[in-house]
Amino acid sequence: MKIAIVGLGYVGLPLSLQFARNGVEVIGLDVDARKVKSINAGRSYIAHIEAAGIRQMVQSGRLIASADFARVKEVEAVIICVPTPLNKNREPDLSYILNTGRSIAPHLRRGVLVVLESTTYPGTTDTELREVLEIGSGLEAGKDFHLAFSPEREDPSNPASRVAEIPKVVGGLTSGCRERAAALYGRAIRTLVPVSSCRAAEATKLLENIFRSVNIALVNELKVVYGVMGIDVWEVIEAAKTKPFGFMAFYPGPGLGGHCIPIDPFYLTWKAREYGQATRFIELAGEVNTAMPEHVVHRVMEVLNEARKPMNGSRVLVLGLAYKPNVDDDRESPSYRLLDLLKRRGAHVGYYDPHVPVIRPTREHAHWAGTKSVEWTRETVAGFDVVLIATAHEAVNYAELGEWAQVIVDTRNVMAGYPNAKARLHKA
Numbered sequence: 138m139k140i141a142i143v144g145l146g147y148v149g150l151p152l153s154l155q156f157a158r159n160g161v162e163v164i165g166l167d168v169d170a171r172k173v174k175s176i177n178a179g180r181s182y183i184a185h186i187e188a189a190g191i192r193q194m195v196q197s198g199r200l201i202a203s204a205d206f207a208r209v210k211e212v213e214a215v216i217i218c219v220p221t222p223l224n225k226n227r228e229p230d231l232s233y234i235l236n237t238g239r240s241i242a243p244h245l246r247r248g249v250l251v252v253l254e255s256t257t258y259p260g261t262t263d264t265e266l267r268e269v270l271e272i273g274s275g276l277e278a279g280k281d282f283h284l285a286f287s288p289e290r291e292d293p294s295n296p297a298s299r300v301a302e303i304p305k306v307v308g309g310l311t312s313g314c315r316e317r318a319a320a321l322y323g324r325a326i327r328t329l330v331p332v333s334s335c336r337a338a339e340a341t342k343l344l345e346n347i348f349r350s351v352n353i354a355l356v357n358e359l360k361v362v363y364g365v366m367g368i369d370v371w372e373v374i375e376a377a378k379t380k381p382f383g384f385m386a387f388y389p390g391p392g393l394g395g396h397c398i399p400i401d402p403f404y405l406t407w408k409a410r411e412y413g414q415a416t417r418f419i420e421l422a423g424e425v426n427t428a429m430p431e432h433v434v435h436r437v438m439e440v441l442n443e444a445r446k447p448m449n450g451s452r453v454l455v456l457g458l459a460y461k462p463n464v465d466d467d468r469e470s471p472s473y474r475l476l477d478l479l480k481r482r483g484a485h486v487g488y489y490d491p492h493v494p495v496i497r498p499t500r501e502h503a504h505w506a507g508t509k510s511v512e513w514t515r516e517t518v519a520g521f522d523v524v525l526i527a528t529a530h531e532a533v534n535y536a537e538l539g540e541w542a543q544v545i546v547d548t549r550n551v552m553a554g555y556p557n558a559k560a561r562l563h564k565a
C-alpha cells in the first residue's frame with residue numbers, strides 16, 4: 138500500500154513514520170523544501186522525533202519526502218495534516234487546507250481516499266474541502282473518490298504517547314468512505330472509533346480542545362480568587378484530585394499556548410455565528426485565559442514593590458519559552474506575552490530555555506527573533522531581580538535556581554519541591 142501524507146509537521150511526520158513502520162509506503166509532501174531535504178537526508182527538525190527513526194524508514198524505502206504533488210497519482214490515499222491558524226481578525230484561516238486541496242485535486246485517481254486531519258469547524262471536509270477537490274479533479278466525492286475526517290491527537294511532550302496506542306476517531310462522507318478510512322488507519326493504529334459523519338468527527342476534536350480551554354480557565358480564575366483569600370489553589374487541586382470519581386485535575390498557568398487550545402475553540406465560535414448561536418463558555422474561557430499574562434506581570438510588579446524596586450529598570454528573567462514542558466515548541470507561547478508586557482513597563486528582560494537556545498524568526502514575534510537564551514550560571518541568574526517561571530522544563534536545575542536567584546515568581550508550582558530554597562518564593 139502506498140499513501141501520501143501532506144504537511145510534515147508535528148502531526149504529519151510522526152504519522153508518516155507510524156505508517157512506514159507498519160509496512161506502508163509513504164510519500165511525505167510538503168511545500169517547505171528544507172523539511173523535504175531534511176527527511177530525505179535522514180535528519181529530524183522536531184526535538185522529540187529522533188533522526189535514527191527517520192533514517193531507518195528512508196533507508197528501508199518506505200518513507201520519501203517530496204514537494205511534487207503530481208506524486209499523488211501513485212497513491213491509494215492522501216492524508217492532510219496542514220496548519221489551521223486564525224487570521225489577524227481571529228477568524229479561521231482555511232487557506233492551507235484549500236491550497237492543499239487545489240494542489241492534490243488534479244492528480245486524484247478514481248477510488249482514492251482523501252482524509253483531513255487538521256483541526257477545523259464542522260462542515261469543512263464535506264463543504265469547503267469537498268468543493269475544491271471536486272472542481273480540481275472532475276470527480277464526485279463519495280462516488281468517484283472517498284472523503285473522510287479523522288482528528289489528530291498528538292501529545293508531543295508525553296513520552297508514553299504512542300501514535301499507535303491513541304484511539305482514532307473516524308468519520309466519512311458516506312459509510313463507504315468511513316470504512317475505507319478505518320481500513321487505512323487500521324494498518325497503523327490499534328483502536329478506531331467510527332462516528333456517523335465527517336462533521337461529528339470534526340466536532341469531537343473541538344469538544345476535546347474546548348473542554349481543556351474551559352477547564353484551564355476555571356482553575357486560572359480560581360487561582361486569582363483563592364489567591365486573594367490566602368488559599369493556595371495548587372494545594373486545593375491536589376486535595377480535590379483524591380476524589381476517585383467526577384473530578385479531573387487541570388492546572389493554572391501564565392496563559393494558554395500552543396497550536397491548539399488558544400485557537401481551535403474559536404473555529405467553532407466563528408461557525409456558530411452562521412447559525413445564530415453564541416458560544417459563551419468559549420468566549421469567557423478565552424477572556425480569562427488571555428488575561429493571565431497581565432495578572433502574572435502584575436504579581437511580578439507587586440513582588441518588586443515589596444523589595445522597594447520599580448519594574449522600570451528592574452531585571453526580569455523569564456524561565457521557559459516553550460508553551461509546555463520538555464518541548465521546543467514556542468508557538469502561541471504566553472512567555473512572549475510576558476516578555477512584551479514586562480518590556481513595555483520598562484523592565485530589562487531576558488529568557489532562559491534549554492530547549493530554545495535562540496528565538497527563531499516568526500511573523501508574530503519578529504521583534505524577538507535572534508534573542509538568545511541567557512547562560513545558566515550563578516552569576517547570570519543572581520544578576521536578575523526576579524526570575525519568573527513560565528514553563529516547568531525538567532531539564533532545569535531548580536535546586537540551583539533556588540540557591541542562585543534573589544526572588545522567584547512561580548506560575549507552575551515547581552518550587553514547591555524546594556522549600557529550603559534561599560530565594561524568596563512567590564506564586565502567581
Ligand SMILES: NC(=O)c1ccc[n+]([C@@H]2O[C@H](COP(=O)([O-])OP(=O)(O)OC[C@H]3O[C@@H](n4cnc5c(N)ncnc54)[C@H](O)[C@@H]3O)[C@@H](O)[C@H]2O)c1
Nearest residue numbers: 144145146147148167168169218219221236237255256291
Ligand atoms: N501539534 C499538535 O500537537 C497538534 C495536535 C492536534 C491537532 N493538531 C492540528 O494538526 C494540524 C497540523 O498541525 P501541526 O502542528 O502538524 O502543524 P505544523 O506547522 O507543525 O506542520 C504543518 C506542515 O504543513 C506544511 N504545509 C503548509 N501548507 C502546505 C501545503 N499547502 N501543502 C503541503 N504542505 C503544507 C508546512 O510546511 C508544515 O510542515 C493543525 O490543524 C493542528 O491544529 C496539531
